[in-house]
Every structure is written in structure tokens, then in C-alpha cells.
Amino acid sequence: MVTEVETIAQLLSEFGKAHDALLVRSLERNRTFAEAVDDYRRLEAEFVARAGDSELGVLETRRRIAEAILLLANEKHPPFEVCREAWNELVRLGFTNIHVRCMKTWCYAECCRYDEKPEEGLAVLEPLIAELERGLEEAKAAKRRTGFYEQELERLGDLRGALLAQQRGQLNPERSTRRLDEAHPPTPEEERSDAVWDEFSNARSAVVKTFARTQERSFADVAADYKQIEADFTARAGEGEASVDLVLSMRRCIAGDLLWAASQLEQPFEVCRDAWNEVVRLGFTDLWEQCLKAETHVESCLRTHKPEEGLAVLEPLIGELERGLEAELRRRSEAQAKGEVPMQAGLTPKYYRDMLRSLGELRDKLEAARKGP
Numbered sequence: 001m002v003t004e005v006e007t008i009a010q011l012l013s014e015f016g017k018a019h020d021a022l023l024v025r026s027l028e029r030n031r032t033f034a035e036a037v038d039d040y041r042r043l044e045a046e047f048v049a050r051a052g053d054s055e056l057g058v059l060e061t062r063r064r065i066a067e068a069i070l071l072l073a074n075e076k077h078p079p080f081e082v083c084r085e086a087w088n089e090l091v092r093l094g095f096t097n098i099h100v101r102c103m104k105t106w107c108y109a110e111c112c113r114y115d116e117k118p119e120e121g122l123a124v125l126e127p128l129i130a131e132l133e134r135g136l137e138e139a140k141a142a143k144r145r146t147g148f149y150e151q152e153l154e155r156l157g158d159l160r161g162a163l164l165a166q167q168r169g170q171l172n173p174e175r176s177t178r179r180l181d182e183a184h185p186p187t188p189e190e191e192r193s194d195a196v197w198d199e200f201s202n203a204r205s206a207v208v209k210t211f212a213r214t215q216e217r218s219f220a221d222v223a224a225d226y227k228q229i230e231a232d233f234t235a236r237a238g239e240g241e242a243s244v245d246l247v248l249s250m251r252r253c254i255a256g257d258l259l260w261a262a263s264q265l266e267q268p269f270e271v272c273r274d275a276w277n278e279v280v281r282l283g284f285t286d287l288w289e290q291c292l293k294a295e296t297h298v299e300s301c302l303r304t305h306k307p308e309e310g311l312a313v314l315e316p317l318i319g320e321l322e323r324g325l326e327a328e329l330r331r332r333s334e335a336q337a338k339g340e341v342p343m344q345a346g347l348t349p350k351y352y353r354d355m356l357r358s359l360g361e362l363r364d365k366l367e368a369a370r371k372g373p
Contacts, residue, residue, distance in 0.1 A: 008057045014048050015061060019068060026072055029198050033076040040065050040072075061094065066090040067104055074107045074114075083111040084120075102128065102152045109159050115178050115264060118166040125160050129153065154350050161335075161342050168269060193237070193246045200233045200250055204257060212264065219265045223258055230254040248282070255279045256293055263296050269304035276313075287324065288347060291317065291355050298362050307370040314363050316354065325352035 022043060026036035039148040051057030073083040087108040095101035105128050112121030120319045136149035162172060171177070186194070207225045211217040233250055237243045259275040276297040284290040294317050301310030328349055335342035 004054060004056070008051075008054060008060065011047065011057055012048075012060060012064075014062065015043075018043060019064065020046075022070075023068065026068075029194060033072055033078045033082070034067055036072050036076070037069055042069050059095065063090070063093045063096060063100075067100065070104055070107050070111075074111050077114060077181075080111065080115040080117060080178075082114070083108065087124075099148075102132075102156065106156055106159060109163065113159065113162055113166065114176070116166055118163040121163045121169070122160065125156055125163065129160065130155050130177050131134075132156070137152060151350050154348050158342070158348065161340070167336065189243070190252050191241065196233060196236055197246065197249075197350075200229065200253075203229045203233070204253065207257070208315060211261065215265060217265075219262060219267050222261050222265065225256050226254050226261070247286075251278075252285070253281045255282050256289075259293060259296055263300045263303075266303065268301075269300070269309075272300040272304065273309065276300075287320070288351070291321070291359070293357065295362070298359075298366070300366055302362065302369065303370065307366040310366045311370070312362065314359055314366065318359055318363065321352055321359070325349060325356070328352065 016310065022039055025031065026039060044061060047061045048058050051061055066086065070083070070086040070090055073086045087104075090104055094160040095104065105124050109125045112118065112124075132149050132153050136146055136153065139146045139149060162175060164173065171180075201224055202224070207229065210225070211222050230250060234247050237247045237250070255275070255278045259272070259279050262272045262275045276293075279293050281296075284293065297308040298314050301307065301313070324347065328347065332342040332349070
């Protein structure tokens with residue numbers, strides 16, 4: 001006999017698939033917040049009806065709809081009062097667990113930061129941070145894992161730093177606000193570039209769907225599809241400063257797609273190496289992207305028994321990450337010495353540590369492969 005819990009689990013699984021598909025559509029640039037909310041309200045009505053007399057099924061469906069609407073508010077920036085109403089609705093329904101509470105509290109506090117409402121953001125952040133700090137101490141005392149608490153305290157603490165800086169009248173030019181966005185609206189050329197980029201992204205996604213799950217297509221066919229997309233869309237980019245940046249971004253994306261496809265379709269080392277060299281030639285937008293692409297290539301080196309090539313890529317990157325972590329910890333320590341809560345200026349210490357651990361494990365495997373059996 002199927003229990004209510006099993007029925008709800010199946011219902012929420014089906015809801016999750018429908019939600020994910022709808023989210024992709026809702027986040028499209030030309031889709032308004034109101035239109036996206038209407039879509040989600042229809043989805044809510046459908047699954048609430050399917051939940052029937054199950055109070056838990058209805059509650060969890062409504063919670064997930066409220067979570068999605070708050071996410072859309074953070075992405076599409078409707079008036080702040082709308083964001084506040086979305087948050088209040090979620091608070092009324094309650095949070096499924098502490099993980100969701102952390103994610104959604106960050107989301108609403110980020111809405112507050114965008115609209116320069118630091119007091120409202122701090123009002124929701126600080127009690128949660130205090131609760132997490134207590135949880136961290138209890139976990140340490142009981143010798144339980146502390147990773148969740150450390151990660152959330154770092155992430156939420158960075159946002160608190162940004163809100164406190166706003167409260168002091170300091171603005172971070174690296175973080176947009178409604179006031180800055182309205183003072184510098186996109187030019188017609190930038191709007192056209194954004195529209196081309198959206199179509200370009202959709203075309204790339206369509207290619208991924210042809211091979212990522214079944215992996216039945218040949219790499220040559222996949223590569224031809226990607227190269228055709230690159231040719232079509234770089235031709236559409238036009239001229240001008242925004243177009244130059246757009247073309248470079250598109251070429252970088254296609255090079256990265258080819259590297260990932262070569263890895264997923266388990267191509268010979270020479271194919272993977274050529275794809276990596278093209279990625280390096282075009283450059284990286286930031287260290288995060290460099291780590292992501294390097295990890296893909298190094299895993300191919302491991303698979304194709306080329307440990308020396310993998311280590312040649314890995315060792316300098318690990319050194320750069322170690323220096324970055326040291327610099328970021330020093331920056332944060334200096335801010336705290338001044339009695340300030342540091343604002344996030346780039347990658348977090350947790351990101352550096354996680355990536356160093358991940359790349360360190362890869363390095364160990366490569367060194368073991370180099371030594372042989």
C-alpha cells in the first residue's frame with residue numbers, strides 16, 4: 001500500500017520537473033515578472049488540486065511556489081514592495097528546512113541590498129547568522145560536521161558586510177543597485193547584443209540536449225553543430241564596442257562547450273588537448289571559469305593516461321589559488337581589525353578551499369598514475 005509520504009514524494013518529484021522547465025522560460029530576458037508569476041500561479045493551482053486532501057502536499061507545493069516567486073523577484077527586480085510581499089508570503093508559509101531558510105533569506109536580503117534598504121536586510125540576516133553561529137559551536141562540541149554552518153556563515157556574512165557598508169553610506173561599484181541601473185540604462189546596441197546572446201544561449205542548450213544524456217552522437221557531428229552556431233551568431237553580432245565583447249564571449253563559450261563535449265564523449269587525448277589549447281588561447285573571464293575548464297581538461301588527461309600533461313596545467317593553478325586564498329584571508333583580517341565586516345570582493349575563502357581540495361585530489365590521482373602500478 002502506498003503511504004501518504006510516498007504519494008507526496010512522487011507529487012513533489014513531478015512538480016520539480018515542471019518547475020525547472022518553467023524556471024528556464026521565466027528567466028528569459030523578455031519575460032516580465034508579472035507574466036512569470038502568472039505561470040507559477042497556474043502551476044500552483046494544478047498541483048494543489050492534485051494534492052487533494054493532503055495538507056502537507058498542499059503546504060509544500062505552496063512553499064515551493066513562494067520560493068520561486070522570491071527568486072524571480074531577485075532576478076527581475078520588480079518594485080521593492082513586491083519583493084517584500086513575496087518574502088512575507090514565504091515567511092507565513094514557513095521554511096521546509098534550515099537549508100531553504102538560508103537560501104531564501106539570502107535572496108530577500110539581496111533584494112534589500114539592490115534597493116538600498118540595508119536595515120530591512122539586516123533585520124532578516126542577523127538573527128539567522130546568530131542561529132548559525134550557535135549551531136556551529138554545538139556541532140564543534142559534538143564533533144559533528146561543520147561545513148554547512150561555515151559555508152552559510154561566510155555567504156550570509158559577506159552580504160551582511162555589503163548591507164552594513166550601505167548603512168555607512170559606502171557603495172560597492174561591483175554590485176549593481178536599482179539607482180545605478182536606472183542612472184545608466186542599457187544602450188540600444190547593448191539591448192540588441194543581449195537579445196542575440198539569449199538566442200545564442202538557447203541554440204547552445206539545444207545542442208547539449210542532443211548528446212549529453214544519450215551520448216549517441218559523434219563528437220564530429222556535435223563539433224560541427226557548435227561551429228555552425230558560432231559562425232551564425234558571430235555574423236549577427238554586428239559592429240561596435242559591445243559587439244566586439246559579444247563575439248569574444250561567444251567564441252569563449254563555444255570553445256568551452258567543445259572542451260566539455262570532448263570530455264563527455266571520451267575523445268582521444270589529442271582532441272581534448274586541442275580543445276583545451278583553444279580555450280587557453282581565447283582566455284578566461286575570471287579565475288572561477290579557469291578552474292572549471294581546467295578541471296574538465298585535467299580529468300581528460302587522467303582518463304587518457306597523460307599525467308604529465310595534466311600536472312602541467314594543475315600545478316600553476318593550484319599555486320594561484322593558494323595565493324588567492326592567502327590574499328583574501330589577509331583582506332578580511334584587515335577589515336576585521338578596523339572593526340568592519342568585510343564585503344565580498346571576489347571569490348570566497350570557502351570557494352578557494354573547496355577548489356584546492358578538489359584539484360588536490362586530482363593531482364594525487366595524476367601523481368599516482370605517473371608512478372604507475
